[in-house]
Amino acid sequence: MLTVQRTADGGPEVLHLMETDDEQPGPGEVALDVAATAVNRADLLQRQGHYPPPPGVTEVIGLECSGTVAAVGEGVTDWKVGDEACALLAGGGYASRVVCPVGQLMPLPPGTDLVTAAALPETACTVWSNVFMVAGLQAGDIFLVHGGAGGIGTMAIQVAAAAGARVITTAGSAEKLALCRELGAAVTIDYHEQDFVEEVKAATDGHGADVILDNMGAKYLGRNVSALATEGRLVVIGMQGGSRGELDLGKLLVKRGAVIATSLRGRPADEKARICASVAEHVWPLVGAGEVRPIIERTMPLTDVVAAHELMESGAHSGKIVLTL
Template identity: 45%
Template sequence: MSDMMQAVIASGAGGPDVLDVIQTERPTPGNGQILIRVHAAGVNRPDVMQREGNYPPPPGASDIFGLELAGTVEALGAGASRFAKGDRVMALVPSGAYAEWAVVHETNALPVPDGVSMIEAGAIPETYFTVWSNVFQRAGLTAGETILIHGGTSGIGTTTILLAKALGCRVLVTCGSDDKCAAALKNGADVAINYKTADFVAEAKKATDGNGPEVILDMVGGDYMQRNIEAVAIDGRIAQIAFQKPPKAELNMLQLLTKRLTWTGSTLRARPVEMKAALARALEENVLPLLAKGAAHPVIDSTYPLANVREAHARMDSGQHVGKIVLTMMDDGA
């Protein structure tokens, strides 16, 4: 086992060209941690925000990029006993996934179910943890309800479609083109709204007999915040997970009272290990059985070797992707 590895850091803030593959020391697992030989790592919107200088790693975290990975356990730190050497695992990390080796607290890792490839597994933790926490725990989406997802072909969007449909919900999405609407419908959405040619508030009302969806998942912000309040059903819930538009807007909050609304938001990266561990156990109970049955596998847009990380980020920046972009460190992908 070499003491060195390849990993991705940024030379500054900017576009994909600031990303560099460097040689650095392989990490050593600490107390309760496992060392993972990384096979695949997902590329996510927060990675782009970090590259642009807008989302630094939490204090004490590595400056190596990447929030999710899949691989094999190669060594155990003191006190780690949940996994054995050679086990296939996928894990959520605060940083460090864009590398040949990574360490993670064993409680923040999950076993990779049979039938799930390493490439698929590398695309699961960040989006599935985020969706389960915000859509099903915080917003309380349940079977028989309708959810409106903004950005239906993003990694978060495709994941939410898959999980919501697998758990008996109706799904509306917004997308920026007819082609993306068609892709969302193919992925399982019931209704796809081109927000560039139609008013999503009116279309969401129309698709729900005038009631509006019970839950809205928003990562846009800006003027969408007022429109979400108008679109959501009475006793509805809005889950805010990001801001692609400004986080500030002038809002009329009267309907928050008259509709008895719940508006919730959260971030995942900076949560303590213990909170992520509890979320991991929730996924183990509710999501891994779906994956084991062949349901709700992530939609993979494209894969790139680690050396081509700039191309992977350029693909993300283009906005043309449908589903997850994945970096590969091993050539088997199995």
């Protein structure tokens, strides 16, 4: 099978295509012939040597894919060879074939083709698990998501708006802010020019955000707590702004707030299976109805993986970058 391998830790130039032996599914696993995968920021970190895969997981990069079932392992009864699916992966997506636990396979959302479906699993599972299953976002809540024009952000805006929340988001250009409004954000904040704490307070008459989804980590920690509403929940899913910050516990106590840090990749397979099942139940109907759609900046062949990583690192894109085979 064709795979993308790293020759060393480093920049996009360390990625090279190589032929390796086909992987075969074990008990409770399914092999997919991959039609497409997508680039995530975690892929860049893994390429640089900062985000190794969990123990026992392939070193091949890639956290999601779509494709056709090529083989099923012992005990798998819900899928058969030839079925189309998309999958949440712990690794291995940058390849022509991937093996994953059966619980991490999902049907394609209604009306979605294989290439488009490749842009959905990681963002949908991240947003649904953190914003709804962990933070408990409800209709009428104020929801703040940072980086609204990225893959996670564009998904979060749409799903939260569809659930009846009032969405506030940050982004870094007029074009990206316009996209966020198009997707359902009620309030948009240019993080280069505006203080998001002041803007959130002004837009909510001092209430603040009931739920915040943050990918910046330490850099935004104090300001995020300031922007929280009473009994608000801050969910940190990334550390683009560093891993060590100062937390004012007094401010958090007064607000009876919560700071939650989560990751998806290293969770046990049974937890991922529950998340995938919940996404298929709750998010896929929104996709089928046209209320939620993946925002795809560019579709490129897997052979252009170096250029895809360069585009992701530039920050010039909005939404997802998809790689096809």
